[in-house]
Amino acid sequence: MVAKSVISLAASALLLGVAGCGSSDQEASTAEPTTSATSEETKNSPPSEETPDAEPVVITIKDFEYAGPDSVAPGATVTVQNDDSSTHSVTPEDADAFVEVIIEGDGATGTFTAPSEPGEYSYVCKFHPEMVGTLVVE
Numbered sequence: 480m481v482a483k484s485v486i487s488l489a490a491s492a493l494l495l496g497v498a499g500c501g502s503s504d505q506e507a508s509t510a511e512p513t514t515s516a517t518s519e520e521t522k523n524s525p526p527s528e529e530t531p532d533a534e535p536v537v538i539t540i541k542d543f544e545y546a547g548p549d550s551v552a553p554g555a556t557v558t559v560q561n562d563d564s565s566t567h568s569v570t571p572e573d574a575d576a577f578v579e580v581i582i583e584g585d586g587a588t589g590t591f592t593a594p595s596e597p598g599e600y601s602y603v604c605k606f607h608p609e610m611v612g613t614l615v616v617e
């Protein structure tokens with residue numbers, strides 16, 4: 480008796496799970512038009528998503544300050560150009576976020592790969608801790 484009711488519970492949970500997937504798919508597809516109607520940027524997104532490597536992503540360091548794009552795509556290759564004479568680094572505060580890059584001065588460049596998970600990633604220059612920046616992945 481007990482075993483039988485456990486099995487039927489499991490079976491109905493499975494059925495609920497399948498039904499749940501179907502309805503959430505529907506929700507997702509009906510939610511999309513609402514989102515694009517409220518945001519003009521969303522309308523412009525689909526074409527650029529087809530060519531994610533089209534725009535080079537560059538963080539420029541000048542006068543001990545980082546200057547970069549507002550956001551980068553997940554997994555984007557980010558180039559760091561150091562226009563100072565001092566060596567700088569882009570060192571993630573969370574060491575697992577991305578690989579640190581050290582860039583010698585006078586226009587030298589280095590690259591790192593942006594995290595694949597969207598989010599905000601703080602970074603610093605390990606030689607000059609007052610230099611701070613944030614990489615926004617979305």
Ligand SMILES: [Cu+2]
Binds near residue numbers: 565568605606607610
């Ligand atoms: Cu520095």
